[in-house]
Every structure is written in C-alpha cells, then in structure tokens.
Amino acid sequence: MKERIVITGIGLTCPLGNNVNEFRQNLLDGKSGITHQEIRHMGKVAMGRCNFEETLYQSKKMRKRGTRAGAIAIYCAHEALKSAGLNSEALDTSRVGVYIGVTEHGNVETENEIHELYNQHNKDVSLWSHHHNPRTVANNPAGEVTLNLKITGPHYTIGAACAAGNLGPIQGAQMLMLGEVDVALAGGVSESTGTFGIFAAFASQGALGHHDDPALATRPLDKNRNGIVVSEGGALFVLERLSDALKRGAKIYGEIAGYHCNSDAADFVLPLTERQVECMSKAMKHADLTPSEIDIVNMHATGTQMGDIQECEAVGGLFGASPNTRINCTKGFIGHAMGAAGALELAGNLGSFEDGIIHGCHGIKELDQKCALPSLVLETPVPAPVKTILSNSFGMLGINSALIVKKYQP
C-alpha cells in the first residue's frame, strides 16, 4: 500500500466489556457475555447485550431522540478519540471522516412504531413519529456521531451484512490513502438485539442458537452447535496516516497491512468456500504476506452447521501447512455482533501484539472433526509472538471480507 495507515485509537462496547482492555481480559479468561432475555413475540432467547452508560457522552434528550445504534456509535467514537489522545475540539473536524459498517439499520425503530400503531394508536398514522425518518435513514449511527462531536467531514454507513465490521475500517483506510480526510473514525455497530424480526428470521431458517445454558447457546466449531446468537455492540478505530501519527507521537496499536472484499454471486444466504479462499488469498497478496507469515486467523465462524464447515475448509486449505498460524473464533464468547462483529473481533485480538497471547474459542465441548483445524486454539489461550492478524467477516448475499493488520514496525 502506498500510504501506511495505522490504528491509533480503539473505542468499543460489547457483551464482554466497555473498553478494549476489559474485553481482552474477558476473552483471555474464557468468559461468556451471552444471557437469556425476553424479546417481543419471541419470549426468552439467548443474546448478547451491552452494559455501557448511554448518556455518558450525550444528553438524555438526544439519546431519546436518537437510536440505540447511534448511542453505541457515540460512545465508541468518544472512547476511540480518548484512547488516541485526540480532542475533537482541537481537531480540524472538516478533515475527520466517520465510516461505520452496519448489517442493517432501521428495523428496531420501525418494529417499535408499528407495534405502537397497532397496539396503542388504533392504526391512526397521524400519531406516527416524526422521528421515524431521521432514526431509520441508513446513515443514522454515523450521522449521530457527527452531530454529537460537531464533526463536519464526511459521514456515512457501509451496509455490508455481517462483513460490515471489516468494511468500515477498510473504507476509512481508503479515504485516508486518497487524502480525503486526516482522521478516520471507522468500524461497525449493531443494535440488532432490539428487533424480534432478526431472531425470528434466524429461527425460521433453523439457524438461531439455543441452549438451556445461555453461555452455550452459540458454539462455533462444536459438533452440537445449533446456530447464531444475535448480539449488539460496536467498535470504532481511530485511523491515521503513519506520518501524521508519528508527527504527534501517537501510540500505534497496529497497521492496516492489506484487505480484500469480494462477492460469491451464488446464493442469498449460503457461503461459498472457493470465494472465501480467493478473498483471503487476495488480502494476503495485497499485504505482501504468505500464509505462513499470518500468525492469527480470526474466523467468521457464526456457529451454523454448514457455515463453519465451509469456512474451515477455506482456512484449512490455505493455512493447513502453516503450523505457526493459530486460528481462533470470537462469537462463542459474545455472539454475533452483526455489523460490529469484524471490528470487535479484530479489537479483541489486537492485544496479542503486546501481550504475546492468542485467545481461544468458547463453548467447544466436542470439536466437530470437520472443523478440526491443526492450529486451532481451543479453550486455553496460547503464548506466541504475534506480528500479523487476518480477520474474516462474511455476510448474506455472498459478501466476503478479509482484513489483515500487522504489528507496527518502523
């Protein structure tokens, strides 16, 4: 890549913590963030909820006006800037861009309003909220960040199904390389636990994870896995050009080494091993790295029967002959954070550059032999020097993404 782009700040909230250190420690300790909660029309379901303070960085009035996704994004943006040592009031905010990946947006508000329309307002549409449109426009979470932080540079969301958490940082890196902005707040968010429709659709598809013990409701790579647990959360990175970061003496968490995004062009929901292989291969080519130079592959692994097997075929085919490439999955710990998943899962692994430990997986009681990758890190974290991380995120309509981050070396 011509311009070197580095990560200089991380802000996140997820079912296992409200900052990167807390999240990292909980991953290393093997904790679960999944609980049983009641949801409209569905009753008790396993999900991953966040527990951050919504009004830490915004007024109660603006929280009420906005969305849960917006509140998550605002929290993450403030935390990311703080960890980067940047103060938005001291920045030229016309040179700050906000790029946020989302799987979906607007379902939560639309479901709530239709519920009220039928159950409280006797179908009187004159009582339909004037807040509906600004809450449901696709740019909402990114726009709420700019309103809150008075950022006047570009903002938009990247709709990329469950690959979106990678596509946000990729977009941010590209805009920095193009010179469109000087600072990018880039990542992904999800408010999907607020919508029964997503749970109900996964249930209808036979892909909603469940278990009497919520901590075992989603078990990627386990023989008895039965599906996805939907989670909410967000992770935003501060990205800068290396030259700018060095100039201000910023702490560098990692460098964007390469990436790739492609399409299966095959099926609405089923994944395709061949395109996943192509996606990871092209990302490595972009990063000028070979499979044996990748230290961690963080799988997308959602806990569905076929999805996990197909990804294991792709990962095993590419990295099976690379004994130093360790493989892990995050969704057993926190569920599937949808548009936030890729960014959160990368954030959870970045600590490896400093602590030299690779976190494992969660919930594998009996490893599916079709998923028995040679260098899979099961439950117990393993110590190993880590210089490169490849993070997979795939999504419906056949979108694949692989993002490679390397330890910063001058």
Added chain:
Amino acid sequence: MQQVQVRDAVLAIIADIAMDQDVSGLNDELALREQLDLDSMDFLDIVMELKKRHKIDVPQEDYTKLATLKSCVDYLTPKFKQ
C-alpha cells in the same frame, strides 16, 4: 380546564421534552427557545404530545403560537375546553 391547569399540562410536556433542563423557573412572557435548548424537532414533539395526551391538533400555521408559555396557554385554553 382553567388557564392554570393548561399551563401545568403544557409545562409537563415541555419538562418531558427538555428532559436535561429545569423548567420550574420559566418566564411565561419570554420565548421558550430563549430559555431552553429547544429546536424544531422539540416543537414537533410538543405538537405530537398535545395530540397524544390531550387529543389537541395544532395546525402548522399555528406553530408560532407555541412560542412562549403564555402564548401556549392563551392559544390552547379554548382547545382544552372543546
């Protein structure tokens, strides 16, 4: 409903909308926007709450009559009586 009750009803709505601010010391004669951090969306919220809570319609051409607490009371009292 008497004017004092209408004032209480309007103030209850404003308090719920300007939820971060204290509305107890408002000057009835001064513009609400000069005393509280209110924008156009907040005024639409006031209109919507009047409709939801009290079944009062405020047509768009009358929005300016919601400028002060006093003008609200003067304008809305006859509507509360209907």
